[in-house]
Amino acid sequence: MIGVDWYSSFHSIISLTLSDKMPAMKIEDILKVLENFASPSLQEDYDNAGLITGNSQWECTGVLVSLDATERVLEEAAQQKCNLVISHHPIIFKGLKKINGNNYVERTVIYAIKNDIAVYAIHTNLDNILEGVNERIAAQLGLIRTRILKPKSSLLRKLAVFVPGDQHEQLLEELFLAGAGNIGKYRECSFRLEGIGSFTPGDGSKPYSGEINKRSIENEVKIEVIYPYWKESQILSAMFKNHPYEEVAHDIYILQNSYQETGSGLIGELKTSISENELLSLLQVRFGTSCIKHTKLRGKMVKNIALCGGAGSSLLANAINLKADVYITSDLKYHEYFDADSRLLLADIGHYESEQFTVDLLFDLLRQKFLNFAVLKTSVQTNPVYYFTS
Ligand SMILES: [Zn+2]
Structure with a gap:
């Protein structure tokens, strides 16, 4: 098991008590802010971002923000009297044909419905804006001159x-x-x-x-x-x-113009060139992981950094085309390391690790808009991947 230190500091709950003075707020008021920031129209075809359970007309009693909407996160929402859970990953992704409670997805949905909890996902639409998931990753590395790696057109x-x-x-x-x-x-x-x-x-x-x-x-x-x-x-x-x-x-x-502010991945520059080893150490510290899988070091200094939070192997060619020295993403398969073909350093820092700061992003956005409203970060560590160290 790893990452206890970063986990406890990162997931500190901002404790706000619900009080009589809190303004009445509908769930749709919260969702409007999110959708103005990252329009649901920007989600990919395969995605299922949006309101998954609950009703936008309900009065909102509090918001709990998490990367994943798991059973434990929903239990925490119920305990904290938050009837809106906002997650990055949609709990229903491929569609459900039965809701019997036979797996964690069905159980989570049943729990949400039984407890009147609205579950909302802001997923690839948040990946596809410049100030979204990837900007938070870039900020950890101090990148400058950031732009979208693969802008959307039309x-x-x-x-x-x-x-x-x-x-x-x-x-x-x-x-x-x-x-x-x-x-x-x-x-x-x-x-x-x-x-x-x-x-x-x-x-x-x-x-x-x-x-x-x-x-x-x-x-x-x-x-x-x-x-x-x-x-x-x-x-x-x-x-x-x-x-x-x-x-x-x-x-x-x-x-036909590209829409430069929207699209997948991000590319930017470090202020000064550093060695590949220095970059990997920086990733290790900033993303709280002791395990980074990567291609063979090229023995070059690095400055141009491409990245994509979550599973971003499909953008490898874009990173190579834009002359990135490094491409940072996660969920890479064996043969995709070959595809890097020594053209850049390819690094897999883990899916959860790459997207962990998305919780802060959503929290900051809502905190800014709703100063006197209960917006909490989850205290649940939802990463399902563990790394063995002896
Ligand atoms: Zn993800």
Whole structure:
């Protein structure tokens, strides 16, 4: 058994007592914060992130955050009077056909339902954002100039809308409020072009300007903004609500651009080059593991570090292509060590170890938003893998 020291310090419970003064909060209020941070639309096809048991309309009595939603974690939630468990890994992943209590998944689900505990998973959607699971790993290593290792494409759309010149500032403001115009670290990005629009209001129409059956021309501004596709309904509804025209002339474009802030894995740089042995020692200390499996040392200094929390073997080629000196991930198979082909140092630090700081990430996010609400970290060590040392 290993890692007792880091485990006890990492999993300290932040003790907050539930009091009468605590504001009434629905589970959906908590979930909105999580989903605004990491949209469920960003989860992979095979995933099952989201609300797995319980109802978003329940009043929330407290939140317990964990990497895994196990029976012991749910028991702890019941003891702490938390009716919302937020885990990274979904307790139901492949679907259940029977719920008899014959395995730990079925037992956990039964326990959640019997005890009115909502279980919510924020999984690959949290892997797929720059500030997510991987950023916490990078922070442990002090990486700088971090970016997504394999950005996603075809997530972005562009809206072009034509609006009378004197109304465009107000409409643009509402589009920004609805979530349009974010590019990287820049907010409120847009493009405007002045021009002339024409229209002939037909019988029964109620034109903002002009007369029925008479062609009008109007000084208009064309506004262009981009947004990720999952924000489209809120952005369009803001546009229709705040546009003066009865019929709103607008175009929606599907973009092929990469969405640099979303995707799998991360790559960044150490501030200074270190030896491979120094890096492995750093990993050992920062991730609390005495067992790191890795490929043969290349005898080179390392600076460019690629990483992916959890099982990230599928990104090995991306790490090699981007000239990473090291790729850190977990759950590697025998032949995948061959695939590294001496092009970089490949290191497996363990699945739980790589993702352990995700609990802090979720805790910090919720603590920031809900100062006077009971948000706890689990005290249960959920790692099912043990390492034998004599
Ligand atoms: Zn994982």
